[in-house]
Amino acid sequence: MPPGHQAGRAIAADEFVTQRHGDESETVPALPRKVDALDAVDVGQRLDEFDLLTNLGSGAFARVFLARQTSMQRLVAVKISENHGTEPQTLAQLDHDYIVRVFDQRLLPERDLRLLYMQYLPGGTLLDVLHKARKTTWTPQRSGQLLLDAIDEAMEAKGEIRPTDSSVRAELAGLSWPETVAWLGRRLAEALDYAGRHHVLHRDIQPANVLLTAEGVPKLADFNISFASRSPDADRAATAYFGGSLSYMSPEQLAACHPADATTPGDLDTRSDIYSLGVMLWELLTGRKPFPSASSIDSAGATPTSQQTTQGEHSTLDTMLAHRTAGITASAIADLPPDTPPTLRRILLTCLAPNPDDRWSTGAELAQQFDICLNPPARNLVDPPPGSWRYRLRPWSILIMELGVVVPNLLAAYLNYYNVRSLVIDDLSRQAQQRFDLMWLIVTLVSFPVGALLILYIRRYLVLVPYGLRKGKTYDAAILARARTDAILLGDRVFVVLSGIWLVCGAAWAVAMAIDIGGIPARGYLYFFASVVVCAAVAVAYPFFLVTFYAIRCLYPTFLPHGEVTGADSEQMRRLHDRSVRYLAVAAAVPLIGVAGATFIPLDEIGSVIVAIRILCIGGVVAFMGAYWLFRKVESDLTTLEGVTSNRSQPIREP
Structure with missing residues (x-):
């Protein structure tokens, strides 16, 4: 996970503030946290059997390091956070090719911290890819090579060597940029379907939470604010650890954040994650989100005083809800690259439907649509050009x-x-x-x-x-x-x-x-x-x-x-x-x-x-x-x- 990765958010539904990271916004707890124990952890230390080698990222509630596990003599990613949340219990249920594999956890009672060690992926995150895409001028020749270049840059920064003779990388290099987005989306949709069949919601789909292998395969990570709907304490878990990035939230998830709305976190289902996936893929395809972000909404007005903070947060949520319930505008659709297949456009617009009933109901449905998009003869059959x-x-x-x-x-x-x-x-x-x-x-x-x-x-x-x-x-x-x-x-x-x-x-x-x-x-x-x-x-x-x-x-x-x-x-x-x-x-x-x-x-x-x-x-x-x-x-x-x-x-x- 790169620097700037916002890991491990946990928030009570009725006690949140908005914290900004660059041009992104996320909900974070309004209550103070114990900073000393977490901030004291740094590179060069040994925690339990893990030698911390490199800082991979940090956020409001966790820090992530590249570490060597001495007993196994292997490199792992170690996430150190306060001892709360349900991520270990959640990820223990998930074993999938497109979900980061978590090996185990260790508790550090003397510091009241939890150490979660997991599969190390050297290819960076989709946030790195997004940053590179924004810096690259669109041309008809833009292809999956852009994704591979971003991965190679992330690996070079870590001293890793890129793989050779990779059939997956060769496949990606031959895809157009819209097809590359569909290729990534197809695999993440399969991950959401797997999690959904295990009654687990992610609730924080965003580019920083999608890690990449050296070959470009995406893996969904950071289930810290997810919850299992069939766990014994599902009702409590749905609201006890609730947050995420406002900019990627579905309308119903934003409504669950709003104190004046009757929607609760327990009302969310896989369709909310599908909406967030649609926002992320749209941003990856066009370089910008289909809706104004929380930061841009706030920047349009005066900076609120401390007495106006709560009112300002509610106003931001109201504005974001209004944008989402109004649907995708014609100006946002105009941002789509000219070579976007009609099938991909239809898929993303369905993901971003304001009403959950109008979206794909499962990740399997969405994955099948991406299969159609990635098969040119099939997409020409399903979505023929208007003049055909x-x-x-x-x-x-x-x-x-x-x-x-x-x-x-x-x-x-x-x-x-x-x-x-x-x-x-x-x-x-x-x-x-x-x-x-x-x-x-x-x-x-x-x-x-x-x-x-x-x-x-x-x-x-x-x-x-x-x-x-x-x-x-x-x-x-x-x-x-x-x-x-x-x-x-x-x-x-x-x-x-x-x-x-x-x-x-x-x-x-x-x-x-x-x-x-x-x-x-x-x-x-x-x-x-x-x-x-x-x-x-x-x-x-x-x-x-x-x-x-x-x-x-x-x-x-x-x-x-x-x-x-x-x-x-x-x-x-x-x-x-x-x-x-x-x-x-x-x-x-x-x-x-x-x-x-x-x-x-x-x-x-x-x-x-x-x-x-x-x-x-x-x-x-x-x-x-x-x-x-x-x-x-x-x-x-x-x-x-x-x-x-x-x-x-x-x-x-x-x-």
Whole structure:
């Protein structure tokens, strides 16, 4: 931890003052502390079995040193503070790749101090990175190398040697600056999710409390004012040690600091930490916070007298609350770098929503969104540019889907009519021909609307839910999961509906011809059913790819920004890919079946359908090429979406 690190804050909710450190503000206890014992600790001393080597940082309540643990002959970070707070008990529950690992504590009763020794990380903190980013003029070439340079500077100051041949550092160097911020955010979100699942809140997310390894991996530290919501004394712990940096607090955490507000520290949950993470990442991305800091608010007015201190603190809180509840302004959004992906902008704005219900509810949801942001094909699917065809066509989903089904079926129905008319009906009387035409017209006029209504019914969630989302309506997880499943299975369900309609219509035609027309030879029925099979394959196989392509590329991604997606979706996608291969085989077989069927037609009759056979063969080849192109697009989209919904992201392990 670098000099200036404000470690170990503890405060009663109704007894606080604001203490400034540079341009930052934090709440600190109004009661005096015992300074002698803590201030007497310095470099060169031995406490217990720890030789204090270097001062890494100090704050209102603690000092942090680089120390050598003599019994283990290893370097550790030692945090020395007054003997209060719940940090050791809290961190004992947490063992995660993106949370600083605490080894143990020692009590020094003769000085009434506590010594907490933990994993030593040589890469400095995100505060160092923030300072360097502010000093660096933005250019389109700004990249993750800036993060690595800040780490190298921090390591050089400690006499450390940077690692070589690091795949993690190579990955970071290749990221843009917004992608680097997302890369860091994804790992910190996973840390918050882990802590949240253990019912632990941090309550002091800020750059100084994020340590960095030599490879750039962030680790969340300083849980001194956190609390475990399921501990036996959770209600007391929530308020007994409450504080943090005002500039990074969520609206509800600021309200809990305000004596006139009914909100209490015990009302906070992970969404408050997510808000603070959003403020920190916004500041890292733009170089400034999305809201005025406490110091800038105070500097706008006169310095209060001692009698006005309490009133001034309340006024500062009121002003900060007003800024946060008003939301992010257009001028703050204008601070975002031009190369910020729309996905990252959406993620951060959701983190910074004034109402906790409008934020990501868990760190896992947030981590999944960062996965989307870090995957360019996925973020283009989920957040297409406003001018893209996917974005413009979303409101027209009903019309597009119906045309994708109706047009191939109309062509197949006409082809079937032409074949049966030429091979079977033209040899019958004129009256029989007229009755056949009437039957064909009636069946077509009935079956097409019925099929359209059935398809509209099975995709009702794909119509209603996106419309509601565009209007700002919220849906529970079950409804969103149902809509996502409907999008994945839409092509299969359309296939079943169309197959059923062709089967019913074919049987109805055959029965109607036998009853109403009569006199048709057995060979005529054979031709009839062969034609129905070929045309049904045309009507069913090709729409599957059109429907699936549109559902996966344009409909399914609209649901991803609205809640965590479980691994069940990725499993459904893998099965869809396997089925798509079989559908592709059917599409490839259509012209072959047409040619094979033509060999059974007598030579003196083949002339009447030779045009239809040519159309079927040539059209089948062209349609298959289109189906194959759509298949490859669907395959690519499924691979992309499966990668960000599988929940199989692997953490970076310690070297």
